[in-house]
Amino acid sequence: MDKKDWERRVADAWASFDTRTETDFLTLIGTLAAELPADDGDALFERAAAYDSTGHPAEAVTLYRQALTHDLSGERRRRTVIQLASSLRNLGHPEEGVALLTPELAVTDHLDDAVRACLALCLADTGREREGLSLVLAALAPHLPRYQRSMANYARLLIDPDPPATPDGPPVHDQRERDQ
Template sequence: MATIRSAAPTDHDAILGVWRRAVEATHPFLSPADVDDLGKDVERYLPLMPDLRVAVDADRVLGFAAADGDTVEMLFVDPSVHRSGVGTALLDAVTAGHDVVHLDVNEQNPTARRYYAARGFLPVSRSATDGEGRAFPVLHLERRVLTEPSGGREDWERRVADLWADESIGDQERIGRTGLLAAAAPHPALGAFELGGSLDSAGYEVEADVHYAAATAAGLADVDPARAAQLVVQHASTLRNLGRTDEAVVMLREAPSHPSTGAAPRVFLALALHSAGRSAEALRVAIEAVEPTLPRYNRSVRAYAAALTED
């Protein structure tokens, strides 16, 4: 079992080894030269970090975290122990006692973005370059201890509706305010769905995927069938935009029928099929979605649509 302790100068070589292995495993957008340059920066920063912790097992350094007040500067774990809880233990150690925590993540690192989204971090802004001016876009994340009071389901629904109807606020403010509402939601599935939607609408699809999946896992279908039907469309659309078209197709084929979505699942299924290179199927699905609305020619249209995918 890993132990978290303050790092000593004698740990620095092991820390740099962990950093390089982790970066090489999770940052494919960096060239070897980029990694070398960044490694020199990390080596220079380590002695300057006010709070530098390591996770160790016996004498082996498994990961490290560096923080300066309420800002997490670095968090890296050896790839051999990814998904073992080491990263979360380090993150908890360096953020303990802070109601607000900030950190940056590379926009091109979806694994890290999912990790932080699952731990309550929300994007608050974006920079086109990293802190040294290099052309690696960075998302600036924030996590707050949320204590938004709840006035019951009806009041909560009213505030959600008012937030979505308010066209005067920008994407980042909407995400932040939705985070507050999510914390006060009458059921976790409702909060996860609305938070996923706010991230999705702002283009943060990696993070939206995390919260949509959480809403499903928390039982949204039992809590709110209308939202659950909308979730299928929204989540599948997000998966399609993330390049996970096969998952999107399966999800949309199994979409529940509900008045709140109407023919939308079929329309989005057509889009997913087209993205998957299955154009004839896509056209058939789109035509069959429209066919019931035609005033006449229905039988002919159904036959023509079916012929599109006949061998």
């Protein structure tokens, strides 16, 4: 089997998600997954994501966990961790989500903001709202047309309200940001 062709057909299936019934979509992904060995991490992930996207997080969690014990790497591995943490949170286990996502903060790729957003939700559900808000503000700051430095400082101050003193103190609305 040509794995690139399989990946293309999986992408096409996901592109058709909104035009299919739940049963039809689960069957389609199940059929595609069955083309790979039963213990293939990619197939397990796709089945898990299909269950997750159709409102069956408990079934998804089982498959996500299985996928992580197999040959997942790169983006699909990271997506599995993010989606597993989100499903665990939805099932009332946000602390497990925090444990899964915290190590992902050390990884850097295009999914960084998704990791931080999901971790922020998990933290909020464990009573650590300030940490969650700090993560979200820190993730948002680089995307702002202005106030990046201020927002990054505000994010830091949410979790470290007594930072070391600086000559100018923490910038509130840093005038230097006007030129950025």
